[in-house]
Amino acid sequence: MKSPKIRFKEFQNDWNSRILGEVCNKFDNLRIPIAENLRKKGNIPYYGANGIQDYVDGYTHDGEFVLIAEDGANDIKNYPVQYVNGKIWVNNHAHVLQGKNGILNNIFLNYSISSINFEPFLVGGGRAKLNASVMDNLTFRIPSDIKEQEKIGEFFRKIDGILDLENSRFKKLENFKKTMLDKLFVKDGADEPQIRLGSFKGEWNSRILGDIGETYCGLSGKNKDDFGHGNAKFVPYINIFQNSIVNLAKLEKIEIDKRQNSVKNGDIFFTTSSETPQEVAMSSVYLGNEENIYLNSFCFGFRPKEFLNSYFLAYFFRSHYFRDKVIPLAQGISRYNISKNKMMELKIRIPNDIKEQEAIGEFFRKMDGILEFSQKKITKLENIKKYLLNKMFM
Structure with a gap:
């Protein structure tokens, strides 16, 4: 098979087999670890193996890059791939790649690498490692037409945008529930809660x-x-x-x-x-x-x-x-x-009034129903993305 199972219909050319190190530039030489006690707080994201570790003053890289975790726990989920664009600080636990101009689109690279199972390539024990030399020699297939790469990359970026929005909504709902778990019940030293539902009054x-x-x-x-x-x-x-x-x-x-x-x-x-x-x-x-x-x-x-x-x-x-x-x-x-x-x-x-108990119980029961629906929606979107990553890459 020389093309993926699912692709945009306007593209017909076969995909080419390429070695990662031949189509990417690597910028690991610019990585610098920062001891926690030496970090100066700022607004530049400081990346490590598992994403943003902190925000600092200063940067090591400026531009469009793909970060691949170099080491982590044995759980393969701790080897994320991240697309970044702008000023960032990267420590020595993440490889820094950039697709060669006109050959490999960076957003496509991000999702293409995400579809690869790194587990067979990891070495070491408790903190298994993805060596640079092993990574450089990974073979994968890419479209020869840079426009197909761009379209695939943007397609998955839109999916991630929807997922980000749904996760943000879920987090806001969770925080709202936590707030109401604080406000709808009486605190020590008080006779009634800060917020009452309906027209309920009086001490609890x-x-x-x-x-x-x-x-x-x-x-x-x-x-x-x-x-x-x-x-x-x-x-x-x-x-x-x-x-x-x-x-x-x-x-x-x-x-x-x-x-x-x-x-x-x-x-x-x-x-x-x-x-x-x-x-x-x-x-x-x-x-x-x-x-x-x-x-x-x-x-x-x-x-x-x-x-x-x-x-x-x-x-x-x-x-x-x-x-x-x-x-x-x-x-x-x-x-x-x-x-x-x-x-x-x-x-x-x-509450002395059973009706107020019922109102509070029903309020949180509905909240949990909304949260459950939101979580199912996120899971469904994640499964769709996982399926498409499997079918739209080789």
């Missing part, structure tokens, strides 16, 4: 956490042979850690055991240990209705004794207000644990 009630619910333990008396089979299921630790509401599609199998505590709709699960204090007591609300569902042994359950809105609780226990209360309770050195008895002594403030 001060309650002791243990007075509004009871705790229970997760699975006990099990070994590794008990997991992965059976007609019952359990909620794994990672499901709770990652989700404010349990993902019912990611439960795991176990045998039915009537001695264990079965979970119920509306229960809240808390993780009991973590690697950092900031990650203790991460919570997740269970909204399923199946029988014979248990909780993993590294978490404990909390079952409200009175009617409280489950969606409100899902976001309340993930709010800055509650997290600021629970993090100081973490104890440990290499691994941190939390006492559920100490947690149950915490004083919290919640």
